Amino acid sequence: MAGEVFKAPTGTHDVVPPTSARWEALERVFADLATRAGFGLLRTPVFEDLAVFKRVGEATDVVRKEMYDFEDKGGRHLALRPEGTAPVVRSFVQHRPPLPWKVWYQAPMFRYERPQAGRYRQHHQVGVEVLCTDDADLDVEVIALGHDYLRQLGLHQVTLLVNSLGDATCKPAYLDALRAHFATRTLCDEHKERYVENPLRVLDCKREACVGASADAPRMVDNLCEPCGAHFARVTAGLTAAGIDHTVESRLVRGLDYYTRTTFEFQADALDAAQSGVLGGGRYDGLVESMGGPPTPGIGFGSGIERVLLACDAEGVFPGPEASIDVFVVDVTGGETARDLVLELRRAGLGAERAYDGRSMKSQMKQADRSGARLALIVGDDELAAGEVTVRPLSGGDQDRVPRTDVIDRVRKLL
RNA sequence: GUGGCCGUAGCUCAGUUUGGUUAGAGCGCCAGGUUGUGGCCCUGGAGGUCGGGGGUUCAAGUCCCCUCGGUCACCCCA
Numbered sequence: 007m008a009g010e011v012f013k014a015p016t017g018t019h020d021v022v023p024p025t026s027a028r029w030e031a032l033e034r035v036f037a038d039l040a041t042r043a044g045f046g047l048l049r050t051p052v053f054e055d056l057a058v059f060k061r062v063g064e065a066t067d068v069v070r071k072e073m074y075d076f077e078d079k080g081g082r083h084l085a086l087r088p089e090g091t092a093p094v095v096r097s098f099v100q101h102r103p104p105l106p107w108k109v110w111y112q113a114p115m116f117r118y119e120r121p122q123a124g125r126y127r128q129h130h131q132v133g134v135e136v137l138c139t140d141d142a143d144l145d146v147e148v149i150a151l152g153h154d155y156l157r158q159l160g161l162h163q164v165t166l167l168v169n170s171l172g173d174a175t176c177k178p179a180y181l182d183a184l185r186a187h188f189a190t191r192t193l194c195d196e197h198k199e200r201y202v203e204n205p206l207r208v209l210d211c212k213r214e215a216c217v218g219a220s221a222d223a224p225r226m227v228d229n230l231c232e233p234c235g236a237h238f239a240r241v242t243a244g245l246t247a248a249g250i251d252h253t254v255e256s257r258l259v260r261g262l263d264y265y266t267r268t269t270f271e272f273q274a275d276a277l278d279a280a281q282s283g284v285l286g287g288g289r290y291d292g293l294v295e296s297m298g299g300p301p302t303p304g305i306g307f308g309s310g311i312e313r314v315l316l317a318c319d320a321e322g323v324f325p326g327p328e329a330s331i332d333v334f335v336v337d338v339t340g341g342e343t344a345r346d347l348v349l350e351l352r353r354a355g356l357g358a359e360r361a362y363d364g365r366s367m368k369s370q371m372k373q374a375d376r377s378g379a380r381l382a383l384i385v386g387d388d389e390l391a392a393g394e395v396t397v398r399p400l401s402g403g404d405q406d407r408v409p410r411t412d413v414i415d416r417v418r419k420l421l
Numbered sequence: 422g423u424g425g426c427c428g429u430a431g432c433u434c435a436g437u438u439u440g441g442u443u444a445g446a447g448c449g450c451c452a453g454g455u456u457g458u459g460g461c462c463c464u465g466g467a468g469g470u471c472g473g474g475g476g477u478u479c480a481a482g483u484c485c486c487c488u489c490g491g492u493c494a495c496c497c498c499a
Contacts, residue, residue, distance in 0.1 A: 011472095013490075067497050071422075089499090115499075120422080122493060131499060210497090260498085271499095283499060310499025338457070367457055375459040386457050400459070 017119070017127025028326025029130075032311060033112055035158055036132040040110035043151055045134055048109035050093040056085045058096045061296055063263025072117040074127075086116035089262065090308045091290065092297075094135045099299035106138030115308075124281035124313045133287070135306030140291055142237045145268045145305055146244030152285045152307050153250050156272060159314065160323030163275040164284070167255035168245070169226065170238040171206075173266050173291065176231035181205055183224045191219035209257040225256035234267055241268055264290040268305065274317035284317050285309035330378030331357035332421055334400075336370040337385040347383065347395075347413065354414050356421075375400060381420060383413065 014020055021029055037047070056075050063069060074086035087093055090111055098107055112132045121127060134151060136144055149166070156164050172180055184205035193201055194213035201208050208216050209223065230238060245252050252270075260269050269288035277284075287307025294302040318324040333351060335358060337344035344360040351358035359377050361370040367386070374382045384396035384405075395413050397420065398405035408416045 016490080072497080117498075119497075120495095121491090122495095125498070129499060133499090262498090280494065281498075286499065308499060313499055336458080366452090368453095368455085368459075369451085371457095371459040373459085382459075384458070388457080396458090398458075405458085 015127070017121040019126065019128075024326065024329045027329050028315065028324070029311065031327055032159065032315070032324070033132065036110070036112070036155055036309075039151060039155055039158065040134055043108070043147070045108045045110040048094060048097060048111050050087075050097055050111070050113070052114065053084045053086050054093055054096060056083045058092050058297070059085050059088055061095075061264070061293065062089060062092050066263055068117065068262065072119055074116045074118055087113065088115055088117045090115065090131055090133045091135060091262075091264070091293070091304075091306055094306070095137070095290075095293050095297050095299070095304065098137050098302070099294060099297050102299075105302070106136060108134070108136045108138075110134045122281070123279035124277065124310075124316055126312060129313075130311040131308040132311060133306060133308035135304060137294060137302050137304040140237070140267070140289070140303035142240035142268075143244060145237075145241045145289065146248060148287070148305050148307060149241075149245060149270055150248050150250060152270075152272060152287070152309065153248075155309070156285060156314070159318055161274065161276075161284075161314075161317055161321055162323075163321055164317075165273045165275055166245075166250065166252040166270060167258045167273065168242065168252050168268065168270045169255055169258040170230055170234060170241075170267050171259070171265055171269055171288075172226055172230050172234050176229060176234055177226075177266070180224065180226050180229045183229065184208075187223050188219060191215075193219055206259040210259045220257060227254060227256050237267055260286065260288060264293045264296075266291045270307070272309075274313070274320065276320035277313075277317055278320075279316070281313060282317075284313045328378060330380075331359050332379060333358050333381045333383055333417055334374035334377050334379035335360040335383045335385070336367060336374055337361075338364075338367045338370070339385055339387055339390045340364070343385040343390065343395075343410075347385075351414065351417070356414070356417060381417060383417075 056073070059073065060069055068088050073088055075083065076085070077083055090113065094109060094111065110133065112130070114128050114130050116128050118127060119125060134148060136148060138144070149168070153166065171177060185202060188201045188205055188208055192198070192215050193208060194211060194215045197208050197211055197216055209220050211217070211220075227238065242252065242254065258269055258271060260271070265288040267289045271283050271286035273282045274284045275282070285307055287305070289303065289305040291303040294300070294304060333356060335344040335347050337360065341364060348358040348360050359379065361373045371382065379400060382398045382400055384398055386396070389395055389407065393410050394407045395410055396405055396407050397413070397416055399420065
């Protein structure tokens, strides 16, 4: 063996067959659901102007320390996409499409973090965004899409948490109330100073001191202004009407600063790993404006494919398709028949494979077995001389010899 | 960025505590048993610079240092 063996970079992974077929199947499930709900596929570049992502919040970890940013040969400061919403909004502002703009995506995301269970430097998300209105029915529709997606994969041990962060009217007053509350409490080392800057973070902190201080803290949902309260009430009522169980979690803050009003997250209870959030999102009514577009409310979610598949593994659901072909051609006469026959079969729309290198019949039959093919087509000296092919069902049963010219018809009948 | 654990065959791992001749197993792969037939079984085979570098020693997979990688957790997120 010569020298260095290269490996995929830290935090990245190859998706190798047959696992890749499972990914394709998952993406198809999502694409079908989104398409039926009126969403079109949006493909955006893998990198954007760094400033696009800074709009998700200068104070967030994603922007402060997890960005894969770089300067290109033209001196432009670019960054690999760390999340899905900002590029969609940038694209919206650039193209100004007619409303409502409902798009879905399926794309790799990049964050410079230390990898661990369910977290990678390159991970993949499917997601949707709707830009148009702050109609609460849209919140319900988007959350329901996420719910149905997870359900269609077979996941059942999933908890939906919802919250409202209020808007420009009620959020500031609530933050003041929170600050006043925490000022009288003992917080963890990290937050005892930082709470002034962003008191919502304390609600998200899992350290004992902060958990205690948060327990009787004022709840945003109790301090919403009238429009926000009415909006949130219609969202939760809509979820109930849709038969979607949900829990109002006033500490669901989420890490991106652009969220207003509704935030939500589906957690996979079957995952004992620390990363159990499999689908999360929310409303961002000020983001389009901050990117230079006309005031346009928006809502969406992202869902990590790797994590969702981990959750599927934990529940033992969504195994993915069995990779198999229709027929396997076994040729011990030199290989010319196999060479011609697999092409004929494939051109006829059938899945056909063969062995190479003139292996023994036993070896070729073994490969046929492993291939998962339903039928083996066997060509030996007798068949070659007679202008025939032996058709053998690999799951058992009697084999049969048919004229070479009738092979495709016979195969079609037997499949 | 901080911390714990772990790097031995393609994969999963013994062996490391008490350094000692040619480093093992299961699975997988290849071949044979069955000279035209897969799955089950039996036999054999290929495949390792023991992550890399340095050090201690007569002798290092085993002890020490450094380094790279993996993994789990914190932070945060999908």
